[in-house]
Amino acid sequence: MMTTKPVLLEVSDLRTRFHTPEGTIFAVNGISFRLYEGETVAIVGESGCGKSVSMMSLLKLIPVPPGEIYSGNVKYRGKDILQKPEEEMEQIRGREIGMVFQDPMTSLNPVLTIGRQLTEPLRTHLGMERDMANRRAIELLQMVGISDPERHLQDYPHQFSGGMRQRVMIAMALACAPSLLIADEPTTALDVTIQAQIVELITKMRDMLKMAIIWITHDLGVVAGMADRVIVMYAGYIVEEAAVDDLYDNPSHPYTIALLEALPRVDRRRDSRLKSIAGSPPNLLVEPHGCPFAPRCEFVIERCRVENPALENIAQGHSITCWVDVKTGKPR
Amino acid sequence: MNMIMESTSPNQLVALNMEGLDTPPLTLSQLAWRRFRRHRMAMFGAIVLALLFLYSFGGSLVLSESYANHTDTSLRIMSPSAEHLFGTDSVGRDILARTIYGGQISLLIGLTAVVIETFMGILIGALAGYYGGWIDSLLMRITEAMLNIPEIFLLIVMAKFFGGKIPEIEFIGRTFSGSVIVIVVIIGITSWMYLARIVRAQFLSLKENEFVLAAHATGTSNVQIIFLHILPNSMAPIVVSATLGVANAILAEAYISFLGLGVQPPTATWGNMLDGATNYLESAPWLWFFPGLLILLTVLSINFLGDGLRDALDPRSRAI
Amino acid sequence: MIRYIVNRILQGIPLLFIISIILFVLMMNMGDPIATMGGRSITRSSDRVRLTRQLGLDQPVYVQYLYWLIGNDWAKIDLDGDGIEESNGTRRGILRGDFGTSLVNRGKPVTKVIGERLPNTLLLMVASEIIIILGSLLVGIYSALRQYSILDHTITALSFIGYSMPIFFIALLSMYLFAILFKRWGLPYLPTVGMFDPQVGKTTAQVLWHMVLPVFSISIISFAAYSRYIRSTMLEVMSQDYIRTAKSKGLPRREVVYVHALKNASLPIVTVVGLDLPLLLGGAVVTERIFAWPGMGRLFLDHVSRLDMPVVMGILLLIAVAVIFFQIVTDIVYAWLDPRIRYD
Numbered sequence: 001m002m003t004t005k006p007v008l009l010e011v012s013d014l015r016t017r018f019h020t021p022e023g024t025i026f027a028v029n030g031i032s033f034r035l036y037e038g039e040t041v042a043i044v045g046e047s048g049c050g051k052s053v054s055m056m057s058l059l060k061l062i063p064v065p066p067g068e069i070y071s072g073n074v075k076y077r078g079k080d081i082l083q084k085p086e087e088e089m090e091q092i093r094g095r096e097i098g099m100v101f102q103d104p105m106t107s108l109n110p111v112l113t114i115g116r117q118l119t120e121p122l123r124t125h126l127g128m129e130r131d132m133a134n135r136r137a138i139e140l141l142q143m144v145g146i147s148d149p150e151r152h153l154q155d156y157p158h159q160f161s162g163g164m165r166q167r168v169m170i171a172m173a174l175a176c177a178p179s180l181l182i183a184d185e186p187t188t189a190l191d192v193t194i195q196a197q198i199v200e201l202i203t204k205m206r207d208m209l210k211m212a213i214i215w216i217t218h219d220l221g222v223v224a225g226m227a228d229r230v231i232v233m234y235a236g237y238i239v240e241e242a243a244v245d246d247l248y249d250n251p252s253h254p255y256t257i258a259l260l261e262a263l264p265r266v267d268r269r270r271d272s273r274l275k276s277i278a279g280s281p282p283n284l285l286v287e288p289h290g291c292p293f294a295p296r297c298e299f300v301i302e303r304c305r306v307e308n309p310a311l312e313n314i315a316q317g318h319s320i321t322c323w324v325d326v327k328t329g330k331p332r
Numbered sequence: 333m334n335m336i337m338e339s340t341s342p343n344q345l346v347a348l349n350m351e352g353l354d355t356p357p358l359t360l361s362q363l364a365w366r367r368f369r370r371h372r373m374a375m376f377g378a379i380v381l382a383l384l385f386l387y388s389f390g391g392s393l394v395l396s397e398s399y400a401n402h403t404d405t406s407l408r409i410m411s412p413s414a415e416h417l418f419g420t421d422s423v424g425r426d427i428l429a430r431t432i433y434g435g436q437i438s439l440l441i442g443l444t445a446v447v448i449e450t451f452m453g454i455l456i457g458a459l460a461g462y463y464g465g466w467i468d469s470l471l472m473r474i475t476e477a478m479l480n481i482p483e484i485f486l487l488i489v490m491a492k493f494f495g496g497k498i499p500e501i502e503f504i505g506r507t508f509s510g511s512v513i514v515i516v517v518i519i520g521i522t523s524w525m526y527l528a529r530i531v532r533a534q535f536l537s538l539k540e541n542e543f544v545l546a547a548h549a550t551g552t553s554n555v556q557i558i559f560l561h562i563l564p565n566s567m568a569p570i571v572v573s574a575t576l577g578v579a580n581a582i583l584a585e586a587y588i589s590f591l592g593l594g595v596q597p598p599t600a601t602w603g604n605m606l607d608g609a610t611n612y613l614e615s616a617p618w619l620w621f622f623p624g625l626l627i628l629l630t631v632l633s634i635n636f637l638g639d640g641l642r643d644a645l646d647p648r649s650r651a652i
Numbered sequence: 653m654i655r656y657i658v659n660r661i662l663q664g665i666p667l668l669f670i671i672s673i674i675l676f677v678l679m680m681n682m683g684d685p686i687a688t689m690g691g692r693s694i695t696r697s698s699d700r701v702r703l704t705r706q707l708g709l710d711q712p713v714y715v716q717y718l719y720w721l722i723g724n725d726w727a728k729i730d731l732d733g734d735g736i737e738e739s740n741g742t743r744r745g746i747l748r749g750d751f752g753t754s755l756v757n758r759g760k761p762v763t764k765v766i767g768e769r770l771p772n773t774l775l776l777m778v779a780s781e782i783i784i785i786l787g788s789l790l791v792g793i794y795s796a797l798r799q800y801s802i803l804d805h806t807i808t809a810l811s812f813i814g815y816s817m818p819i820f821f822i823a824l825l826s827m828y829l830f831a832i833l834f835k836r837w838g839l840p841y842l843p844t845v846g847m848f849d850p851q852v853g854k855t856t857a858q859v860l861w862h863m864v865l866p867v868f869s870i871s872i873i874s875f876a877a878y879s880r881y882i883r884s885t886m887l888e889v890m891s892q893d894y895i896r897t898a899k900s901k902g903l904p905r906r907e908v909v910y911v912h913a914l915k916n917a918s919l920p921i922v923t924v925v926g927l928d929l930p931l932l933l934g935g936a937v938v939t940e941r942i943f944a945w946p947g948m949g950r951l952f953l954d955h956v957s958r959l960d961m962p963v964v965m966g967i968l969l970l971i972a973v974a975v976i977f978f979q980i981v982t983d984i985v986y987a988w989l990d991p992r993i994r995y996d
Contacts, residue, residue, distance in 0.1 A: 357828065373812075392879050473666065473667065473670055475677075476667055477670040477671045477674060478674070478978075479930075480667070480671060480972050480975045480976055481674075481675075481930070481968065481971065481972055481975075482930035482931070482933045482934040482971060483673065483710050483934060483936070484937055484938075485934070485952065485967075485968060485971065486932075488937070488952070488953065488956055489678060489964065489968075490678075491680065491938060491958060492957065492959075493703055513924035520656075540779070579816070585819055585822075586818050587818065587819070587820070587938060590818075590820050590938065591937075591938065591941065591953065593957075603818075606820060606821075606824075609824075610824070610942060613824065613827060613828060613832065614828075614832045617828055620821075621824075624818065624820070624821035624824065624825075625821075627818050627821065628813070628816055628818070628821060629819050630810060630815040631817075631818070632816035635812055635815070635816050636812065639812075645726070
C-alpha cells in the first residue's frame with residue numbers, strides 16, 4: 001500500500017538499556033522506523049531481540065530504574081512523546097495507543113470484575129458515567145464475539161477460558177477506538193485453533209476502526225496473512241525492513257534468510273533436516289561492537305566484525321543492515 | 333520472636349538474556365557465594381556476628397570467670413569508667429566481664445537449641461511429607477496445635493516446672509547451672525514447628541521427582557531415600573531457617589531469663605542480667621543497656637545474615 | 653463459600669481437642685496440687701490419701717480428663733475421701749464454662765479471675781493491632797513506591813533493627829527516653845506504671861495516656877516486620893503483568909497502585925495479620941510486667957509462679973481458642989476477598 005497517508009508514528013534512534021547488578025543490558029540499540037496511518041507492521045525476531053522492550057519504550061512503560069531510555073525520540077502525530085510528562089503519557093496510553101499482551105492468564109487483574117476492567121478506560125479517557133460505560137462495555141464484548149455479555153460483566157477473569165480472556169483484552173485495548181494497536185505476541189500463548197480466531201478478530205477490528213497495528217511475533221506464518229510491512233530485529237537492532245511480499249520473495253539479510261530457511265515447509269523433501277541457525281543468541285551485557293549477527297552469519301566478512309552496518313535502502317521500501325550482498329556473497 | 337521472612341522481588345525484565353552468557357558455567361555453590369558476597373548487609377552481619385563470638389569466647393582469655401563473678405559491694409552501681417567500661421552491677425560485679433561470660437551462655441543456648449529444633453523439625457517434616465496419609469494428618473495436627481499456643485506461654489510453664497530439677501554441669505571449663513540444659517531443651521521443643529512445615533512442603537514436592545522414582549526402582553530403602561536423596565536437595569530452606577532460628581532461640585532465652593524463669597543466677601546470660609535491672613531504670617541505665625544492646629546486635633546480625641543466605645540460596649522463596 | 657466456612661470451623665474443633673489434651677497432660681505433670689491446696693505441709697499419709705481421693709487424683713488419667721472436660725456432677729465421686737464414691741460432684745467441666753476455682757484466690761472461680769483482667773489486655777491488643785496494620789501499610793506502600801531511594805534504604809535498615817530488638821529492651825529504652833529523660837529535660841513525659849494514676853482515678857484520658865508506652869513497645873516489632881513484608885508484597889504485585897496492562901490503559905498512577913495493586917497485595921497481608929495474634933500475646937506478657945499493667949499476661953506470670961494450675965490452664969485455653977478463632981476469621985475474610993475462592 002503506497003504512502004500518501006500521513007505518518008502516525010516516527011521512531012528515531014531509540015535506545016534502551018537496563019542497569020543490573022550483573023552489568024548493563026543493552027536491549028534496544030538505535031532503532032528507527034515509520035508507521036503510516038492504517039498500516040499493519042509486523043516486528044519479528046527471536047526471544048530477547050528487543051521487540052517487546054522497544055514497544056514498551058515507545059509508551060514509556062519501562063521501569064526506571066533499572067531501565068533507561070537514553071537516546072532517540074518517538075514522534076506520535078508529529079510530537080515527541082518521550083519528552084512528555086507522565087500525566088500526558090497517561091492520556092495517550094489506552095486512548096490513542098492501545099496494547100494487547102501475550103499471556104491472557106496473567107494480564108488481567110484476578111480480583112477485579114471484567115466489567116470494571118473494561119469500563120476503566122471508558123471512564124478515565126472518555127469521561128463516561130457508569131451506566132453508559134457499562135452499556136458500551138457490553139457492546140464491546142459483543143463486538144469481540146463474547147456471547148451473553150451482560151451476564152459476563154460481573155464475572156472474574158478466572159471464570160473465562162484463555163481465548164475468551166484474550167478477546168476481553170482486545171476489547172479493553174480497543175475501548176476508546178485508538179489509532180494504533182500494539183499487539184505483543186497476542187496469540188503465542190493460545191491453542192492453535194484459537195490463534196486463528198484471534199488473528200481474524202483483530203483483522204476485523206482493524207478494518208472496522210481503520211487502525212494502524214504493530215504486531216510483534218516470532219511466527220512468520222501469522223505475518224504473511226495480515227501485515228503490510230515487516231521489520232526484522234536482532235539483538236536490539238533492526239536488520240531488515242520490507243513490504244511483506246518483498247520480504248518473502250527477496251529476503252536480503254542473512255538473518256532473515258536463515259529464519260525463513262528454518263521454517264518447516266510443505267514443499268521440501270520429508271527426510272531433509274530442519275535447518276537451524278548456528279551459534280547462540282548474543283550476550284546483551286556486552287556493548288555491541290561490529291555486526292551483532294557476525295558470529296553466526298554464513299556470509300560474514302572481516303568488515304562485519306569490526307564495523308556495525310547502518311540501515312540502508314537496497315530497493316524501494318526495502319532496507320537492510322549488512323555489508324554483504326547475499327546473492328553474490330561479495331561486499332555491496 | 334518473629335519468624336516472618338520475606339524477599340525482595342526480582343525484576344522481570346532483567347531476566348531477559350541471562351542464558352546468552354558466554355562465560356564458563358558456575359557451580360550452584362559458586363553462584364550462591366557470589367550472590368551472597370554482593371549482599372552487603374549479609375557480609376556486615378557475618379562480620380559483626382564473628383566479632384560478637386570473638387568477644388564472648390575470646391574475651392574469656394582476657395578476663396577470668398572468677399573476676400566476672402567477683403562481688404564487692406563497695407563498688408556497687410558505679411557508672412561506666414575507665415576501670416569498669418560498662419560499670420558495675422548491684423553487687424559490685426564488673427558488667428563488661430559479665431557480658432562476656434553471659435554472652436557465652438546466650439550464644440551457646442542459641443546454637444544448641446537450634447540443633448534440637450532442626451533435628452525435630454526435619455524428622456517430623458520428612459515423615460509427614462514423605463509418607464503422607466494418616467501420618468501426615470496426625471503430625472500436622474500436632475504441629476498446628478503447638479503453633480496455636482504462643483511460644484512464650486509454653487516456655488514459661490515448662491521452665492517453671494522443669495526449672496530446678498537438673499543439677500549443675502561442667503562444660504568447656506565452666507560450671508553451669510542445670511537450668512541451662514532445661515532452657516535449651518524447652519526452646520528446642522517449642523520451635524520446631526516452622527521448620528517442620530517447610531521440610532514437609534519440600535518433601536511433598538520432591539518426592540514426585542524422577543530421581544526419587546529411580547531410587548525406588550533400584551530398591552533403595554525408604555530411610556536411604558529420605559536422608560540420602562531428598563534431604564540433601566532441601567538444604568537451602570533448612571539452612572536459612574536454622575540460621576534465623578538461632579536469633580529466635582537467643583531471643584527466647586532472653587525473654588524467659590528476663591522473666592526470672594530462665595537460666596538461674598549466678599550463671600549469667602544477657603537476658604537474666606536485665607532481670608532486676610528494671611528497678612534501676614533511672615539510676616543505673618548501664619545495667620540494662622549493655623546486655624540489651626548486645627542482644628540487639630546479635631539478633632540483628634543474624635537477621636542480616638539469614639536474609640543474605642536466603643537471597644543467595646533460594647531467591648524466590650517467601651516463607652512465613 | 654458457606655461450605656468453606658463450615659469446613660474451617662469443623663477443622664478447628666479437633667484441633668482444640670488436641671490442644672486441650674496437650675495442655676491437660678502438661679497440667680498433670682506440673683506441681684503438686686495437694687501441697688498447694690493444703691497450704692501447710694501435709695505430713696500424715698492418711699491426710700494425703702484422703703485429699704487425693706477428694707480431688708479425684710486417684711482416678712485414671714482419661715477419667716480425670718473427662719471430668720475436667722465435662723464435669724463430674726453426673727458421676728459419683730468420693731467427696732469425703734473415705735474410698736467410697738457416694739455423691740455427685742460439683743464441677744460442670746470446661747465445656748460448660750466451669751474452669752474450676754483458683755488455688756491462689758481461694759474459691760474464686762477462674763472465669764472471674766480472668767474476666768477481671770481480660771479487658772485490660774484486650775485494650776492493649778486492639779490498639780496495637782490497629783497501629784500495626786495502619787502503620788505498616790503506610791510505610792510499606794510508601795517505601796515500595798520509592799524503591800531504591802535513600803528513604804527506602806533507611807526504612808529498611810530501621811525495620812531490621814526494629815524487629816531484631818527484644819521487646820523488653822524496647823520497653824526499657826522507651827521508658828528511659830520518654831519518661832525519665834523527658835522529665836529531666838522539663839518536657840511533658842509519659843507514665844510508666846499501671847493503667848491510671850490512683851490519685852486522679854480511672855478516666856479515659858488517664859488510661860489512654862498510660863497506654864502509650866506499652867502499646868508502643870508491643871507494636872514496634874510487628875510494625876517493623878510487616879512494613880518490610882508489605883513492601884515486598886507490593887513490589888511483587890507491581891511487577892505483575894496485570895499492572896502492566898493497567899498502566900498501558902493509561903490509568904492514573906493512583907488508581908493503578910491503590911486499586912489494582914493494593915487489592916491484590918491485601919490478600920497475603922490479611923493472612924499474615926491473622927497469624928500475628930500469638931506473637932502479640934507473647935509480647936503482652938513481658939510488657940505488662942514491665943509497665944505493671946493489670947492484664948492477663950501479668951496474671952499468667954503471677955499464677956504460674958504460684959502453681960495455680962486452674963487459672964493457668966484457663967488462660968492457656970482461652971488463648972488457644974482465641975488464636976484458632978482469629979485464624980478461622982482470617983481464612984474466611986481471605987476467602988471472601990479473593991474472588992477465585994469466593995466464586996467457585
